[in-house]
Amino acid sequence: MQRTLALTLILLSMPCGAQAQTPPTDPHAGHAGHGAPADAGAAPTDLDPMRDAGVPAASRVQALEAKAKAANQSVAAATWQAIEACDTCLAANDLAAVLASRPAIEVKPLEPALVAKSKDTANTRARAAAARALLALPADQQPAEAKALQPTMLKTTSVVGRMSWDPKEFQAAPGALVCIEMNNPDSMQHNMLLVAPGALSEIGVAADKLGEGPEGKRRQFVPDSPKVLQVMGLVAPGQSMQLWFFAPDKPGTYPLVCTYPGHWRLMNGKLKVK
């Protein structure tokens, strides 16, 4: 346990540069410890590390370690429980990053559950987390089901000082497993949401409104709307983050948008599902 803690501290203290260099095409990179979400400055203390966005990565891992210790289970098992309980909560992608960063020896016992969930047609965020964790296993330890997932790996960078992404248009097949990695060399935070077709303005206006009150930071400027389909939390300057999800089954053009207040009109893109 002490060794695990020491390893965690080493991984969490890795410089931003190391994280930015994570090869996006290597789905195993998660086990090098680079999957954890970026810290977004001081966060409100009443956040639930098992459900809320905006919890610093180190605090979230600490909470998961405490949960694991109390239940006499591995951190991976505690994290998977939290993911299953969280379903559509804003922490889903952050929790998935933690699970993908755990050592294979912790994740392997969860394999039957992860394989079953990765085939779940309900297509929850837990399903994407399960697929991501399976793909983060070393290649020689992956079950056959993981190899069949064939993720579409996409990468973008925030353009310094321009409130834009390069590239900003992507394509994926209906129902495909997708990973979008955003590198952020800009001096400000950015997030990335996938929203329902035609909902860009509605979500953008709602995000700007959120930015006017204290609830905005608490929710990391993610509007509470069923039209918000996927959420990559705020990525700090100099860091990168991955968002894993299964593309919608329904073909169409799904807007991508940064909902940091004031950004949405310029900082948006498209995922074409066809």
Ligand SMILES: [Cu+2]
């Ligand atoms: Cu932005």
